[in-house]
Amino acid sequence: MFIYAGKVAIRCYFYIRYNKKMLSPQQIESKLNRILLRVQKPGRYVGGELNSVVKNWDDVKTKVAFVFPDIYDIGVSNVGLKVLYDQINQREDALAERAYSPWFDMEALMRQHEIPLYALESKRPLACFDLIGFSLPYETLYTNTLNVLDLSGIPIHSADRDDSHPIIIAGGHAATNPEPMYKFIDAFVIGEGEEVIHEIVNVIQRVKGQRSKVNGDLRPETCDRNEILHELAKIDGVYVPKFYVTNYLEDGTVAYTEPTIPEARKLVNKRIVAKLPPPPTKFLVPNIDVVHNRVSVEIMRGCTRGCRFCQAGMITRPVRERSVEEVVEAADAAIRSSGFEELALLSLSSSDYTYVKDLVDAISKKFEGRKLTVSLPSLRIESVSIDLMEKLKQRRSGGFTLAPEAASEKMRRIINKYIPDEDIINTTREIYARGWTTVKLYFMIGHPSETLEDVQAIADLCKRVIAEGRKVAGWKVKLNAGVSTFVPKPQTPFQWVSSDTRESVLEKQALLKRELYKDRSIKLSLTEPEDAILEAWLSRGDRRMADVVYTAWKNGSRFDAWKEGRKYDTWMQAFAEHGLDHAFYTHRQRRTDEVFPWEHIGTALRKNFLFQDFRMSLEGQIRVDCRLNCFACGILPTFANLRRENPGKGWMCPDVKSPATKVKSETVNSNQLPVVGD
């Protein structure tokens, strides 16, 4: 009966739990026809987007499904996954398809009608793919990841999978501490995936190819799972958790994590690409309205500012820039092939892009007269930024966004984002004067050593911004103050600190409300304190957290970052069930000699560099932009060869001139003292 797709049929025959036999794409579609009109936005679940790639299933050897385990409306515009999707689809011997997390209404109907989660392109169950790659940019997607596996009929625990199941990999910023997910993911990709993904696909092809040679052509679709995982463990930047054990000290902290097989590295360092590959130009064009209907071009990767709270800034080093021509050409091609009305030029700190003025000139010239909104987020607080925005915008709609993060001198020193009040006042005043009616300011509360006075300073600053704005532009001026709660992240100078408690955050938020709600011109938005706490324990959890994640999911947690999904009590119960205390992970100041659960995962930053930075923070010492003064964070010894092969301005780090220094990647966390800037 399974004539047209024999291989798939055999595999799916056994493993789709919901359906004792395989569901063909046609069967899935006919089931969908009966339920889709009952869900919100059925367009989320049907694919058919322009620029999606539908290949002939039987023409390729390896099938990869990329999953962004959040709702379609967010996931479909993710650029990271788009890059990997293109990488795989450019190969003749492989195909890549996509899936997202179904929203509650759809999940209920899928379970009721026994529809397994399927890929949007071919409508084939995810269980039929060779490789499933999850994007985990934030920790609140962990329960959704488990839910996706469950909806696909794939065993949730890695240990329960056998030779016929897809290999499950994951990557993204959350993978800098993979441990809370170690039971569910077969292999993590640490760092940038553009090259590694090919190496992973090659391993799968090689192992499966050998197998089919050995067995004749009987079951080429099955694979020796164990052999694949052994091979994957040899790839630079790939972490296979099952080949490591963790031991704990009496006090519950980690004693050490070490490999159990010789192939597995002691320290899995992140992968980077020496030069950013050409940006994608064939953007998926969703047929329904989504969060970001736009073309995004990454102009630069990494950041040299060294804000201590910012994980992205720490883990994406070194800074690598694209050329103005490359950005403009890619933007033009992508706008032409998508028809989008918005272009976003992305980086962690646009003002630091060396050629930002040239870029803005070139973009405004190129797109003049075309109906296009251009955004250039993350601009520095200075009047040059207003000049840049003026060139990009014909209309002053949408507000002007700046991120001072803190409002007191003390806090600015602690977090290493030092912007004097006067710069903020002068810049916002000028923004209002030049015709913008709305300024958006982003702040963060909950940083270490923050007091109510520091929070009061935020309120005072907001009031001053509005008062000064009124002087130049009258009563129409508005201020949106977005105040989020800080979450200490692994692989940053704040990995040692305790998260602020719920009570303290509520008190700080109450102060802001009291101070700011009276003024109608100021709109204050706050985040739920529980959200930050949930993210906090997931961010710095150890292997024991995996059981908590599993139990929380089992008891109904998913979409943890959404108010529709938030289930704080379920998490508390899950902690209790496993005899763990969430405060151990969230509200505990780490010992200075503590071994972290993520110690065997390297982002190339020396632990000593981070610790030194943490100590400087306690002393209120600023560390300047490392473009001005290299602080030997660890990037150069780790990637000495890459840097030597790619000298010059592509990277913002100093050149490595000496012949190969004997720095082995395993030893970069050594005890050399970092150079401290003035």
Place this chain on the structure above:
Amino acid sequence: MRVRITFTKQNALRYIGHLDLHQLWERTIRRADLPLAYSQGFHPQPKISLAAALPLGFSSRGEVLDMRLKENMSVEDISKRLSDNLPVDVKIINIEEVEENLPALQTQVLSASYNVQLTEPVERSELMRRVESLMMSESIIRERRGKQYDLRPLIEMLSVITEANGNVWLKMTLAAREGATGRPEEVLLTLDIEPETTLVERTRLIFIT
């Protein structure tokens, strides 16, 4: 120039609504680099108008839109450029230049025809009987969104089609004027057929000529 396009909307695109379809055409026209005209004012709107909203879930092989371009071009050129840039589930069936001063497209629709495939078997003679009795009724009072209305005068044609292979399906033409629009699912419910078990395709929009 004013251009009238008849097109299909199928497969995945059955599940996108009227506003999304509007957006889809706007983006397609931009990709095709056609000189689309925009309205004046602070928020310029593209001059695209769709004849009649197609309910979610229906496919169509006869949707119609008008668009206005700032410059004249050959119809062949427009057609080629659009076809190259449309998503797979929309295809152009016909394209022609129409007079600038014709009334707005939406005001010219009279009725719409539909084909209804039944995914669950229905006994043919029983179906015939129900259709006959429906067509014989003087009025069929139904309620929609809390308001009562008479469905019968909105049904212009309804018949059961039997193919040589025994496959049975329905064909109907319903009024589609402003304020007097017959909905196929209302007819199906009257016939005791669950709309969920059907696949509806709009085959044609009928205009005042």
